[in-house]
Ligand SMILES: Cc1cc2nc3c(=O)[nH]c(=O)nc-3n(C[C@H](O)[C@H](O)[C@H](O)COP(=O)(O)OP(=O)(O)OC[C@H]3O[C@@H](n4cnc5c(N)ncnc54)[C@H](O)[C@@H]3O)c2cc1C
Ligand SMILES: Cc1cc2nc3c(=O)[nH]c(=O)nc-3n(C[C@H](O)[C@H](O)[C@H](O)COP(=O)(O)O)c2cc1C
C-alpha cells in the first residue's frame with residue numbers, strides 16, 4: 001500500500017551538469033520503498049498544474065530518501081530551488097521493484113534513469129551480490145561516479161571524454177569478453193533510445209533483461225489509465241482489459257524486455 | 266449543514282468524486298478518507314471489457330489535461346465480481362457510471378447491475394465521452410436519442426438515474442430537457458471539452474487519437490456556464506463538475522445552480538481533496554448564517 005507523506009527537504013546539490021540530488025525526510029515511505037519503485041511529488045503547495053511529478057528513488061538512509069533528477073521543465077526547475085526544511089507532499093512507494101538476482105546482475109543506467117540503478121547498486125552491495133554497473137551519458141560533465149573497471153563499475157560517454165567511448169552496449173560488450181552473458185541478467189533504466197537498444201541486444205542474444213519504462217502519469221495509482229505501454233502481442237480476446245496495454249504506474253515501471261513492444265512511450 | 270438529498274437518497278455532503286478520477290474506490294486506500302465523501306461515481310463500466318485507445322493517451326496543458334483513454338475498463342461482469350464487494354463495504358454513497366455504444370449495450374449493462382448484489386444507490390449514464398466512436402456521443406448530441414435512452418433506463422431501475430451531459434453540443438439545455446422528459450432524476454455536467462495538443466518539436470499531435478477531452482481548472486468557466494444554462498431551464502437537480510479544485514470552486518458551482526458537485530482531475534494531485542475542503546465549507550455556512558449549504562443554490566445577485 002502507498003502512503004501520502006509530508007516530507008521535509010534535508011539537502012539538495014548539483015551532482016553533475018544539470019543533474020540534482022535532493023534528500024527528503026520521509027520516514028514512513030523510506031522504510032518501505034525498494035529499488036526500482038518511485039514516488040509522486042507535488043513540487044510545491046501551490047503547484048498550478050494538474051499532475052504530480054514521478055521520480056524514482058535513488059537510495060534511502062535512516063528516515064531519508066533521495067532522488068536524482070535532471071531539470072527539464074517547471075516542476076524540476078522548482079525542485080532544484082527547494083530549501084532545506086521545506087515541506088514536500090509525496091505519495092509512495094509506487095510501482096514494482098527490481099528482483100530476481102539469481103544470475104549475475106549487469107545494471108545499466110543513463111540520463112534520468114540513473115536513480116533506480118544507483119539504488120539497485122547499493123541494494124546489491126548490501127546483499128553482497130556481485131554485479132556490474134554501467135552508466136551511460138553523452139559527455140564527461142554528466143557523470144558523477146568514478147569509472148572503475150576493477151570494481152566492475154563502467155562509465156561510458158558518446159564522445160569518449162570519460163570512461164569507455166560509445167554507448168552502454170559497448171560497455172556490455174567489454175563484459176562479454178570475460179563473462180558468459182547467459183549467466184547474467186540485465187537491469188536497465190534510461191532514455192528511450194538506450195532502453196530500446198538494450199532490449200534489442202538482450203532479445204538478440206537471448207539474455208534475461210528487465211527494463212524500467214517512463215511515461216507521463218496523471219494519477220500514479222492505476223486510476224486514470226493514462227500511463228499506458230503496449231505489450232508484445234499475445235493471443236488476445238476480442239475484448240480485453242490490460243492485456244494489450246499495461247499501466248506503467250502499476251504493472252510497471254519494470255517490465256521484461258520480451259513483453260515490451262516499444263520503449264518509446 | 267452540508268447534508269443534501271437527491272431524490273430520496275441522503276448524502277453526507279454535496280461533494281462527490283467524478284467518474285474516471287477515482288477508479289472504484291479501492292485504489293486510493295491509504296491516501297484518502299473515502300468514507301467521508303458525499304459519494305463516489307465509479308469509472309465508466311461497459312458491457313464488455315475495453316482495452317482503451319492506443320498511446321499516448323494523456324498530455325498536460327496549462328491548468329488542465331487532455332485525455333483519450335477510450336473507456337478502458339474491466340467490463341460489467343468483472344466489475345460485479347471484483348469491484349462490487351469492496352464498494353459494498355463503503356459507507357459513502359456509490360453511483361455506478363455506465364457507458365455504451367448501443368442501446369442494447371447500455372441496457373444490458375444496467376440489467377446486469379440491477380441483478381447484482383450491489384449497494385449502489387444510483388447510476389450515472391455517460392452519453393458524453395468524446396474519446397471513442399462508440400462512446401455514447403451518438404446519444405449525447407441528440408435530444409431524441411437522449412430521451413429514448415433515459416426512458417428505457419427509467420423502466421429498468423428505481424435507483425437514482427443521472428444523465429451525464431457533454432458541453433460539446435449546440436444547446437446543452439435541449440439535451441438536458443430531453444433527459445428530464447425521459448424521467449432522469451438529475452443531470453450531471455460537464456464531461457470533458459474536446460481539445461487538441463501539438464508538439465512543435467516533433468510536429469505531431471500529443472494524443473494518438475488527435476482529439477481528446479480537456480479537464481481540470483482550465484474548463485471551470487465553461488462548466489459554470491453550462492451548469493447555469495441548465496439551471497435556468499430544468500426542474501430536476503444538477504450535479505456540477507469541471508475543474509473544481511477548492512471549497513470556493515464548490516461555492517461557485519452551487520451559486521450557479523448546482524445541487525451537488527463532483528471533483529475530477531484535482532484528485533490526481535490530492536486524492537483527499539473532497540474531504541479536505543469540508544471544514545472550509547462548514548465554516549462558510551456558519552459565518553454566513555446558512556443552516557444548509559443549499560440555501561446558496563442559484564442565489565446569484567443580478
Ligand atoms: C516512474 C518514473 C520515474 C522517473 N524517475 C525520474 C528520475 O529518477 N529522475 C528524473 O530526472 N526524472 C524521472 N522521471 C521523469 C520525470 O517525471 C520528468 O522529468 C518530470 O516529470 C518533468 O517535470 P517538469 O515539470 O520539470 O517538466 P515538464 O514541464 O513536464 O516537461 C518539460 C519538457 O521536458 C520533457 N520531458 C518530460 N519528461 C522528460 C523526461 N523524462 N526526460 C526528458 N524530457 C522530459 C517534456 O516533454 C517537456 O518538453 C521519471 C518518470 C517516471 C514515470
Ligand atoms: C483521465 C480521465 C478519465 C475519465 N474517464 C471518464 C469515464 O470513464 N466516464 C465518464 O463519464 N467521465 C470520465 N471522465 C470525465 C470526468 O468524470 C469529468 O467529467 C471531467 O474530467 C471534468 O471534470 P474535472 O475538470 O473536475 O476533471 C474522465 C476524465 C479524465 C481526466
Ligand code: FES
Pocket residue numbers: 216217218219220221222223224225226227247248249250
Ligand atoms: S498514472 Fe494513472 S493509471 Fe498510471
